[in-house]
Structures are given as C-alpha cells and as structure tokens.
Amino acid sequence: MLLRTRLYGKMYEFRTIKELLAKANEEKSGDRQAGIAATTAAERMAARHVLAETPLAVLRQNPVVPYEEDEVTRVIQDAVDEVVYDEIKGWTVGELREWVLADNTTTAMIRRVSDGLTAEMVAAVTKLMSNLDLIYGASKIRFTAHANNTIGLQGTLASRNQPNHPTDSVDGIRATLYEGLSFGSGDSVIGINPMDDSVDNVMRLLDMTYEVIQRWRIPTQNCVLAHVTTQMEALKRGAPMGLMFQSLAGSQKANEAFGVTVGMLDEAYTLAQKHCVSEGPNFMYFETGQGTALSADAHYDADQLTMEARIYGLAKRYRPFQVNTVVGFIGPEYLYDATQITRAGLEDHFMGKLTGVPMGCDACYTNHARATQNDIENLAVLLAAAGCDYFMGVPMGDDAMLSYQCTSYHDTATLRQLLGLRPLPEFEAWMEEIGLMRDGRLTDKAGDASFFLQR
Amino acid sequence: MDRADDKVIIDLPDPTLPEERRAIGVKNPHDLEGLRNLCAATTARIGVGRAGPRPRTRSLLLFHADHAAAQDAIYGEVAEEVKAKLGLFTVKTQVADRDEYLLRPDLGRRLCDDAKATIAARCIRQPQVQIVVGDGLSAAAVNTNAPEIYPIIEQGLKSAGVSVGTPFFIQFARVGVINDVNAIIGADVVVILLGERPGLGVADALSAYLGYRPGPGKTDADRDVVCMITYHGGMNPLEAGAYVVELIKKMLRHESSGIGLKIKMSGVE
Ligand code: B12
Numbered sequence: 064m065l066l067r068t069r070l071y072g073k074m075y076e077f078r079t080i081k082e083l084l085a086k087a088n089e090e091k092s093g094d095r096q097a098g099i100a101a102t103t104a105a106e107r108m109a110a111r112h113v114l115a116e117t118p119l120a121v122l123r124q125n126p127v128v129p130y131e132e133d134e135v136t137r138v139i140q141d142a143v144d145e146v147v148y149d150e151i152k153g154w155t156v157g158e159l160r161e162w163v164l165a166d167n168t169t170t171a172m173i174r175r176v177s178d179g180l181t182a183e184m185v186a187a188v189t190k191l192m193s194n195l196d197l198i199y200g201a202s203k204i205r206f207t208a209h210a211n212n213t214i215g216l217q218g219t220l221a222s223r224n225q226p227n228h229p230t231d232s233v234d235g236i237r238a239t240l241y242e243g244l245s246f247g248s249g250d251s252v253i254g255i256n257p258m259d260d261s262v263d264n265v266m267r268l269l270d271m272t273y274e275v276i277q278r279w280r281i282p283t284q285n286c287v288l289a290h291v292t293t294q295m296e297a298l299k300r301g302a303p304m305g306l307m308f309q310s311l312a313g314s315q316k317a318n319e320a321f322g323v324t325v326g327m328l329d330e331a332y333t334l335a336q337k338h339c340v341s342e343g344p345n346f347m348y349f350e351t352g353q354g355t356a357l358s359a360d361a362h363y364d365a366d367q368l369t370m371e372a373r374i375y376g377l378a379k380r381y382r383p384f385q386v387n388t389v390v391g392f393i394g395p396e397y398l399y400d401a402t403q404i405t406r407a408g409l410e411d412h413f414m415g416k417l418t419g420v421p422m423g424c425d426a427c428y429t430n431h432a433r434a435t436q437n438d439i440e441n442l443a444v445l446l447a448a449a450g451c452d453y454f455m456g457v458p459m460g461d462d463a464m465l466s467y468q469c470t471s472y473h474d475t476a477t478l479r480q481l482l483g484l485r486p487l488p489e490f491e492a493w494m495e496e497i498g499l500m501r502d503g504r505l506t507d508k509a510g511d512a513s514f515f516l517q518r
Numbered sequence: 519m520d521r522a523d524d525k526v527i528i529d530l531p532d533p534t535l536p537e538e539r540r541a542i543g544v545k546n547p548h549d550l551e552g553l554r555n556l557c558a559a560t561t562a563r564i565g566v567g568r569a570g571p572r573p574r575t576r577s578l579l580l581f582h583a584d585h586a587a588a589q590d591a592i593y594g595e596v597a598e599e600v601k602a603k604l605g606l607f608t609v610k611t612q613v614a615d616r617d618e619y620l621l622r623p624d625l626g627r628r629l630c631d632d633a634k635a636t637i638a639a640r641c642i643r644q645p646q647v648q649i650v651v652g653d654g655l656s657a658a659a660v661n662t663n664a665p666e667i668y669p670i671i672e673q674g675l676k677s678a679g680v681s682v683g684t685p686f687f688i689q690f691a692r693v694g695v696i697n698d699v700n701a702i703i704g705a706d707v708v709v710i711l712l713g714e715r716p717g718l719g720v721a722d723a724l725s726a727y728l729g730y731r732p733g734p735g736k737t738d739a740d741r742d743v744v745c746m747i748t749y750h751g752g753m754n755p756l757e758a759g760a761y762v763v764e765l766i767k768k769m770l771r772h773e774s775s776g777i778g779l780k781i782k783m784s785g786v787e
Contacts, residue, residue: 096622228560229720229752235560242556242564246571258746258753262784292777296784322739322777358623359737394715396623430588430716431620431655436581459563459573459581464746466717468585476571510568511544513553 068112075109080125083117084183085366086110087190089406093354093367093397100366114187115157122183123152127365127373134315134325139181139376147179156187163188163200163417173204177419182313185414186372197409198449204416205450208345208384210284210305212489214251214452215421220484221453222475223387223423224249227464231258233271239458240275241512246472247479247500248456250490251385251423252306252348254286258464265289266302273303273340278518279497282489284341284384286348291323291331298338306348306384307335311377313370316361325377332381345384350425351375351415352389353407354397367397371411375418385453386415387423391439392467394429401438404428408442412451423453427469436460436468443470447478454478480504533580543567543574561719561751584718592716594657596687604668606651606687607640609633613690627694637686637702645683647675647766648705652691656713656722663724663747663755664711670759671709671726671766678767693741696732707769708732709762714745723748724755726762730775740776742769 066083067076077083085094086101087110094100101107123143126136154162162168162176192200207215214221226239236255243249253272257264265287272285284305287294291309298304309328312318318325335346356362356370371388378386388411391404398404408424415422426442428434443454460471478484485491485503494500499509508514531538540557544567547553557565566577573581593616601608610633612625619626629637641648649671651664668685675682683705688695696708707730714723724747729740744762746752753761769775772782 092621096624226562228562229723229746229748232559235562238556238559239562239564242562246568290777290780292780292784320737320739360624394620396621399621430585430718431592436585457562459566459577461563461581461584461718463560463562463717463719463751466715466720466723468718471573473568473571473573476568480571505568505571508548511547511553512556512564513544513547513549516549516552516556 066113068109070105070109070112073105075106077110077113080121081127081365083110083114084127084187084190084369087114088366088368089190091353091367091397091403091407092395092399093357096396097357097362097364099364111191115191116155117187118152119154119156119159119184120152122187123148123181126181126183127369128314128363135313135318135373135377138325138380139373142380143181144178147176151176151179156184156191159184159188160191160196163203164196168203170203170205173417174206174419177417180417182372182376182418183369185375185417186369189368189372189410189414192413194406194409194445197413198445201413201416201449206416206419206421208382208421210341210343210345210384212250212282212487214385214487216488217450218485219487220447220451220475220479221251221423221487222248222456223251223453224253225255225455225457225462226253227256227462229258229464231264231268233267236268237271237275238512240272241515242458243456243472245499245509245511245514246456246476247486247494247505247509248472248475249281249283250487251453252284252286254288254308254348256288256465260289260293262293262296262300265293265297266300269297269302269304279515280493282493291327295331295334298334303340305339305341307331307339307346308348310350311374312355312359312361313373314356314361314363317356317359320359320361328381345382347381347383349378349383349386350389351378351386351411352392353411354393357397358393368410372414372418375415375420379419383420385423386420387425387453388412388415389425389427391428391432391434392425395432398432400433401435404432404434405438405442405445408446409449412446412449421452424451425455425469427467429467439468439470440474443474443478447482447484476505533576534583539580543577588716588718588721596653596657596660600661600665601687603665604651604685606685607636608687608689609636611688611690611695619690623692626690626692627698629695629698634702637699641684641686641703644704645681646706646770647680648683648699648703648708649685650688650696650699650708650710651685652688652695652710652712654691654712655715658722659713659724659748660711662722662749666755667711667724667747667759670756671762674760674763675766678763680766680770693727693738696727696729697734697736700732701734706731707766709766720746720748720750720752722750723752726758728762728765728769728775730769730773738776740778742775742779
C-alpha cells in the first residue's frame with residue numbers, strides 16, 4: 064500500500080489506512096493523548112488529500128480493528144448490503160462527500176446507500192467535511208422510529224426529559240419531571256440516570272414515571288439508564304419499561320469494560336421486544352461519545368472519531384428508537400475546549416444520520432473543560448439547523464446528579480419557537496389538548512410545574 | 519448640573535443565599551403552595567419561570583455565577599490535616615501536575631516507581647481489604663467527606679472480623695490505579711475513595727469505587743461504585759460508609775464484583 068502526497072513541495076507518507084484516518088482527523092485532545100494525531104497542521108491536510116482519493120473498497124478491506132479479533136467489526140461488516148456496496152465500492156471518499164451534498168441526491172437515495180457503508184467510510188467522509196458541510200449534509204438525512212410516538216420526522220425537535228436527582232428521591236424526580244413537561248420536554252423519552260443501580264431502585268423509578276404517563280395519558284416512553292443487566296432483571300420482574308438503554312463503545316474490548324457484549328445486547332433486545340410496555344417496533348436507546356474506547360485502552364491506535372462511527376454501526380443492529388452522543392461529557396482529556404466539543408457534536412450527529420439511526424445530541428460540558436453555557440447554546444442552534452432529532456432537557460441545564468451542564472427545558476422550547484420546529488406530533492397534540500401549547504408555541508400556562516398537580 | 523445618580527441606590531441581598539436561591543420565579547402559578555412543595559423536593563433548578571421561552575434574568579445570572587464559582591474550585595489540594603488525621607502517607611501516580619492530570623488519565627492510572635517502592639516498604643500485604651484515598655477531580659470532596667466515611671468503613675470491617683490493610687493517599691489518582699495498587703498489596707477487595715468531578719450544585723461529592731482482586735486487565739466492568747457521597751444533597755457519608763461495608767461483605771462472600779457480582783446475585787437476592 065502506498066499512501067502519500069506532496070503538499071507545498073514536501074512529501075507526506077502514511078503507512079496504513081488507520082494512520083491515515085487518524086492523521087486526517089480534526090484536532091482532538093484525545094488523539095493527542097493516544098499519540099496518534101497529526102504532528103503539524105500541514106500533515107493533517109496532507110492526510111486529508113490522500114484520504115479524499117481513497118476508494119471506499121479500501122476502507123472496507125481495512126477496518127481499524129481486525130474482523131477476526133472484534134465482534135463490533137463483525138457486526139458492521141456482516142450487515143453490509145452487498146448489492147449497494149458493489150455499486151459504490153469504486154467511489155472515492157471525496158466523491159462520497161460530493162454525492163451526499165449534491166442537489167439531486169435525495170434523502171431516499173442516502174438512506175439506501177447508508178446500508179452499503181461501513182463505519183470507516185462514514186468516519187472518512189466526515190473528516191473531509193467542514194462544519195457547515197456536516198450541518199447541511201445531516202439535514203438531508205432523516206430516519207424515523209416509533210415506540211409510543213414517532214421520532215425523526217422532518218420539522219420536529221424532541222426533548223428527553225432528564226429529571227435526575229442526587230439521591231434518586233422519587234418526589235424530587237417527579238417534581239422535576241413536571242417542570243420539564245410544562246415546558247414541552249419529554250417527547251423523546253422520560254429518561255433518568257439513577258444514582259443507585261440496584262434492581263429495586265430501577266423498578267421504583269420505572270413505576271413512578273409510568274404512573275405519571277398513565278395518569279396524564281402522555282404519548283411518550285420511560286427509561287432508567289442503569290446498566291443493561293439491571294434493566295433486564297427489572298423487566299423480568301415485570302417493571303413497566305418503555306425503552307431499554309445502554310452506553311456503547313466502538314470495540315469489543317471497550318464494550319467489555321462497560322460490562323456488555325453483543326450476545327448480551329442481543330438478549331436485551333429480544334427481552335425488550337417481548338416485555339417493554341411501549342408499542343414499538345423500536346425499543347432501544349443508546350448513548351455514545353468520543354473517547355470511551357481510549358478511556359478503556361481499547362482503541363487499537365485508531366482515532367476517536369473512527370471508533371465513534373463504529374458505535375453507530377453497532378447501534379443500528381438493534382433498530383433503536385433513538386441514539387445520542389453525549390458530546391463533551393467526559394472532559395478535556397478527549398475534547399479540550401468549545402471548538403473541539405462543537406466540532407465533535409456536529410461530526411457525531413452527521414455520522415449517526417449517515418449510518419441510519421434517529422440521532423439526538425446531549426450537547427454538554429464539564430466544569431473542568433474550557434467551555435461555557437454559551438458554547439452549548441451555540442452548538443444546539445447549529446444542531447437544530449442540522450435536523451438533530453432531540454436534545455436533553457435539564458432544569459436550567461444544570462444536572463443535579465451527573466455534575467455537568469447541558470441544554471435546558473427552556474432551550475428546546477426556544478429552539479422550537481426560533482426555528483419553527485415542533486414537538487413529536489402525538490406529543491404536540493397532547494400538549495394542545497391539555498392547554499400548554501397552541502400552534503407550536505407555549506401558552507401562558509406553560510412553564511409551571513404545579514400545572515401537573517391537578518390530576 | 520443635576521446629580522440624579524445620588525438618588526440611585528442598588529444594594530442587593532446575596533442571590534446565592536438559600537432563601538434567594540429558592541425564590542419562586544413562576545408568575546401566577548396554578549398552585550403556589552403546591553409549587554413550593556415541588557421545589558422543596560429537589561436541589562434541581564425548578565420553579566424558575568420564564569421570559570418568553572428563555573429563563574428569567576435572576577435565574578440566568580445565578581446560573582452563570584455558579585459556573586464561575588465551580589471553575590474556580592477545580593484546583594484545590596487535599597489538606598495535610600486530613601491526611602494526618604486518617605494516618606495516610608502520600609504517594610503519586612505518573613502524573614506531574616494538575617494540567618497533566620486533566621489531559622492524561624492514562625498516567626493517573628499508573629503508580630510512579632517511587633510510589634511502588636514506598637507502598638511496598640510501608641504496607642501490610644494481603645489484608646482482606648485495602649482502603650486508599652485519592653484526590654480525583656475534587657479535593658474538597660476528600661477534605662469534607664473522607665474524615666467522616668473512612669472511620670465508619672474501617673470500624674465496620676473490623677467489627678465484622680475483616681482485616682484491613684495500611685491506608686494511604688494517592689495524589690493525581692484515577693479509579694484505574696487500584697490495579698497497580700493491588701499488584702503490590704494482594705488484597706481481596708480494594709476500595710478507593712476519590713473526588714467526583716464538581717458540578718454546579720454539588721462540588722464536594724465523593725465516590726467509593728471497589729473491586730474484587732483488582733489487577734492487570736481488570737476494568738470498570740469488574741468494579742462497583744457508591745457515588746454522590748456528600749452532606750450537600752447527596753448520600754451522607756455515615757450512611758454511605760455502612761453501605762460500602764455491606765457491599766464489601768457481599769464481594770467477599772461471592773468472591774466477585776462488578777457485572778460478575780450482579781449476575782451472581784440476580785435472582786438470588
Ligand atoms: C464520567 C462518568 C462516566 C464516563 C466515564 C468515562 C471516563 N473515562 O471518565 C462514561 C460515560 C464512560 C460512563 C459510563 C457508565 N456509567 Co458513569 N459516570 C460518570 C460520572 C458522571 C462522573 C464520574 C467521576 O467523576 N469519576 C471520577 C474520576 C476521577 O474518575 P476517573 O478515573 O477519571 O473515571 C472513571 C470512573 O468515572 C469510572 N466510571 C464511570 N462510570 C462508572 C460506572 C460504574 C458502575 C463503574 C464501576 C465505574 C464508572 O470510569 C472511569 C474510567 O475508569 C458519574 C456520576 C457521579 N456522580 O460520579 C457516572 C456514574 C458513576 N456512572 C454510572 C453508570 C450507571 C454508568 C454506566 C454503567 C451506564 C450504562 N448503562 O452503560 C456506564 C458504564 C460504566 C462502566 N462499567 O464502565 C452511574 C453509577 C450508578 C451506580 N451506583 O452504579 C453514575 C453514578 C451516574 C449515572 N447515574 O449514570 N460514566
């Protein structure tokens with residue numbers, strides 16, 4: 064394999080596709096930590112020039128973790144639609160970029176091609192794209208899914224109601240849930256991160272949220288984001304669960320550090336299809352985020368963007384209701400500042416869409432990163448323009464349990480009114496019916512948690 | 519000239535005082551008394567109201583003030599008195615300073631050579647349980663909570679007849695460092711108490727991460743965590759200490775931790 068170019072008269076050569084992908088990546092502190100980033104800005108651009116001329120077939124033949132060693136690679140490679148792949152395998156990455164952006168490439172055409180792509184191709188084309196490319200490209204791709212309502216429709220923006228509490232107080236969580244509902248948050252899911260991962264606790268939280276959903280006849284679904292094994296046990300014991308959740312990583316070894324395998328996820332998926340209380344046919348919820356593979360020392364010298372793309376390939380196997388990146392969640396060791404967080408948010412959203420899942424984003428930052436709430440508001444506007452399916456809703460953006468800041472109940476309401484976006488249709492009809500929304504705008508009664516003390 | 523500004527008096531109460539912080543921002547709520555009760559049930563910023571779809575001015579400014587304070591709090595140090603009180607000597611990971619700590623978690627998971635030698639020289643080997651304390655991402659968490667929780671865990675274990683090793687403090691520690699620790703100690707269970715990343719509401723939450731026979735290749739899947747240990751709206755350290763002791767006993771009994779322990783106990787409990 065010969066991979067090289069001259070740039071301003073200087074020769075740059077790359078030994079492997081993996082190295083080429085890593086060096087072509089936009090600057091990330093995680094890739095530096097791993098010692099695989101381009102050493103100069105010129106080297107980065109040289110890598111991109113070479114990558115742009117690389118045929119898709121070469122990327123398919125060179126997964127960053129070998130097929131024999133890794134079940135995530137196997138899941139992705141085995142799922143490729145060979146008919147579609149045969150049609151596109153001769154395209155270069157640069158051509159794929161132009162094809163996605165072209166005026167006569169429709170949503171339906173991209174959806175079809177997406178079944179012929181592997182994660183390495185998705186990552187490669189992302190690296191060639193500017194931020195506005197990522198926004199425009201993603202805006203052309205929508206995937207819908209259904210549980211008790213329909214996510215992913217053009218013109219909608221949903222919100223996960225995330226009413227976390229530092230000790231999982233049922234009353235505290237319910238109060239916050241009401242606050243969010245009164246702003247129109249909760250159409251994607253009512254999803255709690257538990258402080259205590261025990262089966263009993265998870266069941267208690269599912270019971271409480273389900274009771275609220277029933278009492279107010281809310282067309283939505285509930286979820287408690289405990290470890291998948293805990294949720295499986297809760298489901299077996301009869302807990303009313305709308306969606307089954309798990310955090311995923313991009314290699315088998317990294318998933319093992321999360322305590323999950325493909326076999327376990329297959330089992331969870333089967334169980335969810337049988338026992339979840341939502342209508343379906345989509346029952347799964349996954350979170351991702353650049354850096355998790357490296358954090359588990361399971362990145363195989365591949366860059367964090369490529370490892371992230373592989374997660375979407377794995378997630379697709381389970382026909383998820385929704386997937387979101389938690390961009391900026393871990394800290395500055397993977398995404399150093401607002402520039403890197405913004406870039407990664409746009410990349411992840413585009414990659415999820417191109418892979419073929421309904422895609423949201425937890426646009427967030429921690430207090431040890433160089434970012435502020437303004438940066439996250441900016442990112443949310445960019446992503447909403449890109450057609451992002453949902454954001455998180457947290458009181459004033461300050462999560463009382465996870466110790467990070469993200470988008471607020473106010474933010475989704477604002478973005479909807481700013482950009483003419485609507486809640487998920489079933490949920491909007493419900494908001495209208497109870498009098499919290501009219502013609503896509505909040506009414507005077509909205510933004511008041513005590514509204515929900517009526518029933 | 520008319521000095522109108524003599525008449526301007528802006529003299530504000532501290533907006534971070536509890537009664538100011540918890541003031542209801544909703545105009546004409548459906549049920550004011552009910553809303554007060556809802557707000558009292560959580561530390562989350564609810565009942566704040568809105569200006570159009572945006573937050574009201576007070577709650578917006580308070581949020582930004584809290585973020586400013588949280589950023590200032592990131593760089594703290596664990597106090598010498600705290601270490602002295604608990605009888606901890608100090609060792610370091612391979613991290614050189616605070617900036618490197620933030621950017622190189624891999625180095626924070628490995629003991630430096632000096633540390634290995636010191637631990638080898640000063641600690642008893644193969645106790646059933648080894649407790650270590652690390653700074654993690656919040657020194658304040660260690661300063662306020664470690665002196666409270668540590669004695670509870672130690673006494674709880676001793677009175678259950680479980681042997682406890684020589685405790686020490688690890689500067690610039692990440693959770694994964696317990697693998698290196700146990701390569702020297704050889705305990706059945708290792709507990710690391712360390713500071714969680716600071717949030718806006720809670721900046722001093724401590725976590726206890728535990729593993730059964732940690733060592734090379736062991737990951738988070740093999741560990742358990744008891745988190746949000748703080749007097750400020752979390753699990754109080756005394757209660758958490760008792761909980762940690764029970765968890766350790768389970769680990770010893772089932773000779774397992776993390777997902778393995780979960781699977782062993784599912785259906786059994
Ligand atoms: C950051 C974080 C993560 C990051 C960690 C990555 C990283 N490299 O830092 C990511 C996103 C990967 C993560 C994943 C998960 N997490 Co987490 N995480 C946190 C968080 C917000 C902060 C942790 C912190 O400050 N650590 C301190 C620093 C100094 O430690 P560190 O060495 O830098 O980082 C290590 C720990 O953070 C550890 N860790 C993080 N989460 C968990 C969870 C468990 C069960 C274990 C054993 C270890 C662990 O992994 C890191 C690498 O070794 C806490 C919330 C809190 N209040 O503590 C939740 C929290 C600890 N996580 C939790 C859970 C449930 C998970 C998941 C199991 C979710 C899921 N369903 O998949 C997964 C898988 C964890 C695993 N087994 O590997 C729960 C634990 C509940 C409990 N009592 O058991 C908490 C309390 C929050 C929550 N409700 O979701 N998490």
